[in-house]
Amino acid sequence: MTRFGELDHYLFANATHYEIYKKMGAHLGKENGIEGVWFTVWAPNARSVSVIGEFNGWNENADVMKKTGDDGVYEIFVPKAKEGELYKYCIMSQKGELLYKADPYAFSAEMRPGTASKIADIETYQWKDSSWMGQREKNDPQKNPVAIYEVHPGSWKKHPCSDENPDGFYNYEYFAKTLTEYVRAMGYTHVELMGIAEYPYDGSWGYQVTGYYAPTSRFGTPAQFKYLVDYLHRNHIGVILDWVPAHFPKDAHGLADFDGSAVYEYADPRQGEHPDWGTKIFNYGRPEVKNFMLANALFWVEEYHIDGLRVDAVASLLYLDYGKKEGQWIPNKYGGNQNLEAVEFFKHLNSLVTGRNKGVMMIAEESTTWPKVTGDVHDGGLGFTFKWNMGWMHDFLDYMELDPYFRKYNHNKMTFSLTYAYSENYILVLSHDEVVHLKKSMLKKMPGDPAHKFKNLMAGYSFMIGHPGKKLLFMGQDFGQLREWSEQRELDWYLLREKSHEHLQAYFRDLMLVYKKYPALYANDTAEGFEWINADDSERSIYSFIRKSPTGKNNLLFVCNFTPVDRPDYRVGVPKGKQYRLILDSSDVRYGGESKDRKQIYRAVKRECDGREFSIGYNLPGFGVAIFRY
Structure with missing residues (x-):
């Protein structure tokens, strides 16, 4: 037989x-x-x-x-x-x-x-997340809130090291309960887990995979990993996995030269190797290799109930000359640098996964201007659900790291992204890549004295939440981690004993609650859902804009001040002569500011400002952010 x-x-x-x-x-x-x-x-x-x-x-x-x-x-x-x-x-x-x-x-x-x-049996686990899975089929990720907490399980929190657990790792079950408690309290909608598929070297963070179908044994068994996903689902938290289809390592026990020849990779090193990374490139021109990875994507979604795959290093597959010098790559049959086999693979992949699993997200980490990454495959697109907005991230960080005095000369760094914000379905990301390799933590990037750093970061996060697109933040950055991230140690949770870090965490939590509460911030990430009030106030480095809900109810007005200068007589134009309710004030004493018992209702008066017939006056502190509902 x-x-x-x-x-x-x-x-x-x-x-x-x-x-x-x-x-x-x-x-x-x-x-x-x-x-x-x-x-x-x-x-x-x-x-x-x-x-x-x-x-x-x-x-x-x-x-x-x-x-x-x-x-x-x-x-x-x-x-x-x-x-x-x-x-x-x-x-x-x-x-x-x-x-x-x-x-x-x-x-x-x-x-x-x-x-x-x-040898493992993965078929006996009894799932308890039927309610979540049923609801997922009805969901449209474009219209739902997506606020992602990116987390590396091995360095989020650790037990004290012991002979039985020399690394101090939490197992999947213990991690499930502690992570869920935190994520629910903070208001995130999803977690994105790094380094789940088995890998040999901790320092690769899981991006050099040797076991594509095996949850890493660092944290337990396949059944325990299913428990983690199940537990998160039962607490209304989605699960996204980092997925690495672009390349694999040369470890002797892995896929490289599997039977003494190039099986999973191209035989010609000009096609089959990344010079900078020292890894092999999957040969998607070979049906069996393509099948290996197509089935792998479905495996995580259908066997482990994963809600989305963040597809790593998409650009490295799309371009034959990615990271290569002249003579290190071979053009395609038309003489171009596009990897035609990878393009076909992505179209097949995204159509297959989202076609069989309604509500599942396919997310591209794609750093170039390749067109229609989230476009329909029948219209020449790649078919991803979302694309990481790397352009916004670079401009945003460049601006936020500037001394406030020089921000007026770089005002367009915060407005330019709105010229292309609707060309793709974007996720705004401040990921692990931005807080390692001497790039400094988010808080350390901020200019000024310690007090100003926290206020700067609150203002920056507010602008991010108001900007069209879904959201992602790497662990530790919501409470002001000081040190750069390292996979070798847990986050510096002891910082939360200090008021300034506690205040930042409380503010970010309340931002998340506002984001999830108001459809204006997630159900209308289109040109119809955003409007500048004043995008040109460079001299004062103040940005004001509105986010519109699909129903026209509970629209939001954002005012963000990116200098330490108080504006006690600040006036902002508003779209209608109605009343505006202050729903979030970054200068509140709850967040370390000096405002308390501030007036909540502001009635618009017929006084021209920002080209509008009506306006409201507001005491806008240095680095202050105000969000109004109308």
């Missing part, structure tokens, strides 16, 4: 075996009434393949696998193998070399520095 039949071969060869992980890898089963494990692996250029493990004393000759067809798929049933045991494939190359490879489709892996795969 063979598990991998004629239909499996056909679908695999056409990159349409979307649940191939149910056939490839290690699966508990029975043969002739005897319990054991089926092992199946693709090694198209191998001379021979055997499975070795704890069940056969790692004997290379004990369990030799058989070919199931002409495409290099090998399989075997091993009666003595059982769940929890370690294994690898021993592959003899055409040159006679013996290679010891982890299973590309393994559901679990040995704790690093070990490199073996582990």
